[in-house]
Amino acid sequence: MIIPAPPAPSTPWPLPRIKLHIEDLDHEGAAIFQGAVNARDALHLAVQASYRWLYTVDNPPPKVTQILLILRSMPGVAHTIGTGRDGMEKEIHFSLEYIVHSKARATAEIMGVLVHETVHCYQHNGKNTCPGGLIEGIADYVRLREGYGPPHWKRRGEGAQWDAGYETTGYFLAWIEDTYGAGTVSKLNHCMKNKSYHKRHFKDLTKCSVKKLWNAYCCLLKDDDGAKVLEILSARDDDD
Template sequence: MFRSANTAVALAIAVFAWVPPLNAQTTNGPRVPELIQPLVSRGLKVTVDTSGAPECADWAERAKEMVELWHPIVSAYLDAPLDPSEKEIHLVFKEMKGVAATSKNVITIASGWVKSHPNDLGMVLHELVHVVQDYPPTQSVWLIEGIADYIRFWMAEPEGQPKQFNRAKDNYRNGYRTTGAFLAWIEKQYKTPIVRDTNLALRRATYKDNLFEEKTGKNLDALWAEFMDRTEKPTAETKRPT
């Protein structure tokens, strides 16, 4: 059963405005204001395993605090069923290629990435979004990754938002920040909660690309062309004399 989407989104937006930067140092854990106390995952259990990378122990505690705070916030924003008493999230640190990976409620993090990018708590938030999403199988991986980076960069780390794109290289199906930027632009340009709507369709296994046309009056390709007209990075070929 889903909570009221409007209530959840309004509450989550208000919370996002309060939450400190992800790379902020904490001592006793972040203080939770009265606004979101009803959402705090008191029963949420977050375990940390640094046996494969003991040098990440201090960083892992920061990641754990962030997960404990953001889990109920992301759940509210994505209108996901929230039953903290049955939720458990595992953070595993070890040597591996890449940055991080999520399988169900296990987030595995590359120790090498942590050591070379000590301020990148945002990547853990991205993976936490995947835990909350927990969608049925779908081919729309680009959209799943785009929603995760939308929450990361348009809600938590706005300084990481991309500003310009390249028509020859970028596409809305690239996922991650590119898709996140596209979704954010649609929401602003067309005054429609496209992230909420696509998330709900993915959760119900009813998502189809024509959802974008239903909500905006334009299909994905037309929307992308309009987006590129507004954000394409100037090149020698596209620059016009002034």
């Protein structure tokens, strides 16, 4: 189910220059990609997803000037790096083999990966102090909100850690946003713009420590008992 997007800013921010490099046009993955999406349109949509879910008129996104999408043979799925003097030129490297592996649902999976990786082009990282699991979780949170969560994703609670990353953290962040109001994750991202990450950011935004939030979320997944969740959230909280 696609969750409705929040209202777009009244003055949209400019889109970066988009470039595409395909290392091997004879690779099956290249043909699948080109048949599934238009690279320019897909990346424009991915950029707008980051704008929608992570930024506001008062807290605008970084001025990324260029995104170069490189389709090449490599292990894994994809990764993103910053280049240029100020790091505002980005490269997304996307595995051709993974595209072949995902050909049964190529368009949705390609879009999901591009949305995720484009978040890495724009999100703040607390001057490189943000835990990797939260970095990846924010990227999958945006992917979820855009409706590109794949069928195999599952909510995980008890036995996992809140900052395990990817969809585990993504679903947790979505629950926080749904519980504490639209813009909560955007504000969390903004907390890490010019200062180091600290777990107390969660308490500043929700009045609950991340430990308490995670315990409440795990309880909800296990028992679906709203009263018990409220009891956990209302209890004394001595943790940051």
